[in-house]
Amino acid sequence: MTSPESPTESPSVRVWLVEDHDLLRKTLARLCVPSRRIVCPHAFGNAEAMLTELKRSKGDELPEVLLLDVGLPGRSGLEIIGDVHQLAPDCRVVILTVFEDEKKIGAAISAGACGYLVKTARPEEIVAAIHEAAEGGSPMSPAVAASVVHILAKLTKPSPKVSLTPREQEILGLIVEGLTAKEIAEKLDVSVHTTDTHTRHLFKKLGVHSRAAAVARALKDNLVAR
Incomplete structure (x- = not known):
């Protein structure tokens, strides 16, 4: 034990x-x-x-x-x-x-x-x-x-198109599904640090500061397949 x-x-x-x-x-x-x-x-x-x-x-x-x-x-x-x-x-x-x-x-x-x-x-x-x-x-x-x-979604203003890498696209999809950083790292078979790095780059591209805001942007602008 x-x-x-x-x-x-x-x-x-x-x-x-x-x-x-x-x-x-x-x-x-x-x-x-x-x-x-x-x-x-x-x-x-x-x-x-x-x-x-x-x-x-x-x-x-x-x-x-x-x-x-x-x-x-x-x-x-x-x-x-x-x-x-x-x-x-x-x-x-x-x-x-x-x-x-x-x-x-x-x-x-x-x-x-x-x-x-x-x-x-x-x-x-x-x-x-x-x-x-x-x-x-x-x-x-x-x-x-x-x-x-x-x-x-109501508060989010229309945003210019954003170009995401395949990994950022994958992580955004998992965030929308509700997975935590640890769960995303396990699913992608990478370290939490690596996941965090990709997530920070993703947030910067999306112009958001939180997972909730990233989800709202993803859904509003159809950035992930549903």
Whole structure:
């Protein structure tokens, strides 16, 4: 049996948290423990403090996943997603909110968030969402997931034709099917790193920042066979 300290155990996901409600922030931080393969070195009450720390951080100090509240004092969560991507390009942003508002959902994902969770999500759903985001997925609360592609399709403006390599075309098709980065790597018999590289090039060509936005673009512009 593999022990918790086994070197084959997956490394913990490094999570930063921005939530202005003290009790909820502490509750969320308590979910991030080694037994769940999550660590949370920083939890902030506002966006400005988080960005200050982000500017000071580098390398393996940077967050892999950022849980970000929308309704913050000062700058809102939606306003700073672009700043986060500039300072930590590989960070996966998951929005936390009490709202299931179409405009806010669309704005968050269009800005580059990879997922959208309501704060009433159960602890195990939040833990699963963190791991899904870290693996390249787009975690969504069920009520959000049911309409997100429709929302993004409405928000997506007509785009010029894009030329994809056969590998990018294949990966886009698998993303549309809902496979995670790990599952795509296994299916293509390549490393997750290789899959991530192709995915980043694909996203750049499509002009998107998230898997959800890539799916919306693929469906709207008929980029994959259905």
